[in-house]
Amino acid sequence: MRVRLCHAGELEEGRARGFDPTGTGHDTMFVVRRDGLHAYRNECPHWADTSMAWRKDAFLNADGTRIVCAAHGAQFDIATGLCTLGPCEGDSLTRVDLIESEDGSLSVDPSQLETST
Ligand code: FES
Numbered sequence: 277m278r279v280r281l282c283h284a285g286e287l288e289e290g291r292a293r294g295f296d297p298t299g300t301g302h303d304t305m306f307v308v309r310r311d312g313l314h315a316y317r318n319e320c321p322h323w324a325d326t327s328m329a330w331r332k333d334a335f336l337n338a339d340g341t342r343i344v345c346a347a348h349g350a351q352f353d354i355a356t357g358l359c360t361l362g363p364c365e366g367d368s369l370t371r372v373d374l375i376e377s378e379d380g381s382l383s384v385d386p387s388q389l390e391t392s393t
Contacts, residue, residue, distance in 0.1 A: 277385060277386060277387070278375060278383040278384065278385060278386075279297035279298070279383060279384055279385075279386050280381055280382070280383045281295045281297060281307065281374075281382045281383060281384060282295075282381075282382055283379075283380050283381055283382070284313065284376060284380045284381070284382050285380055287307060287309040287313065287382075288309060289309050289310065290309070290310055290336075290340035291308070291309060291333075291336070291340065292306050292307065292308040292309075292333055292334075292335035292336050292343070293306060293307055293333050294306040294318060294329060294332065294333050294335065295307065295384075297384055297386050297389065298386045298389055302318075302327065303318050303327070303329070303332075304317065304318055304389045305317050305318055305372050305384070305389060306318055306328075306329070306333075306335050307374065307382070308335065308336065308343065308354050310340065310341075310354045310355075311354075311355065312355075313374055313376075313382070314354055314355060314357070314371075315371065315372040315373070315374050315384070316343070316357050316369040316370060316371055316372055317369065317370040317372055317388075317389060318335075319369075319370065320345040320347060320350060320364065320369075321350075321359065321364045321367035321368060321369065321370075322345065322347070322348060322350055322359075322362070322363050322364035322367070323347065326345070326347050328343070328344075328345040328346060328347070329346060330346035334346065336354075337351070341354070342354065342360075343357075343369070345362070348362060348363050349361075349362055350362030350363055350364050350365075352368075352369055356368070357369035357370070357371055372384055372388050372389070373385070373388065
């Protein structure tokens with residue numbers, strides 16, 4: 277099963293966007309375009325189930341070079357999801373695999389967003 281997110285062309289370089297492919301009512305994942313597309317679950321490894329953005333789509337620092345968790349300021353490398361500064365340094369975000377169709381549509385398999393128990 278796939279759920280369509282958007283067209284890849286809608287994502288600007290150096291920007292992030294949150295998505296709610298499973299219809300939970302809040303963004304459970306986000307995609308960053310910076311030297312390619314990078315997608316992660318919207319869950320900080322510092323405190324499980326903590327949403328990282330302080331407002332819609334605010335997943336990056338001011339110059340768009342790092343992913344930042346608004347809760348306690350942890351910073352993450354965009355390409356790898358590794359926390360490089362903050363209370364969960366050395367831990368990583370959980371990557372979400374994107375499926376890009378020939379027409380440029382981006383989709384995900386929503387089973388990647390199920391809560392692990
Ligand atoms: S919950 Fe993300 S840094 Fe603490």
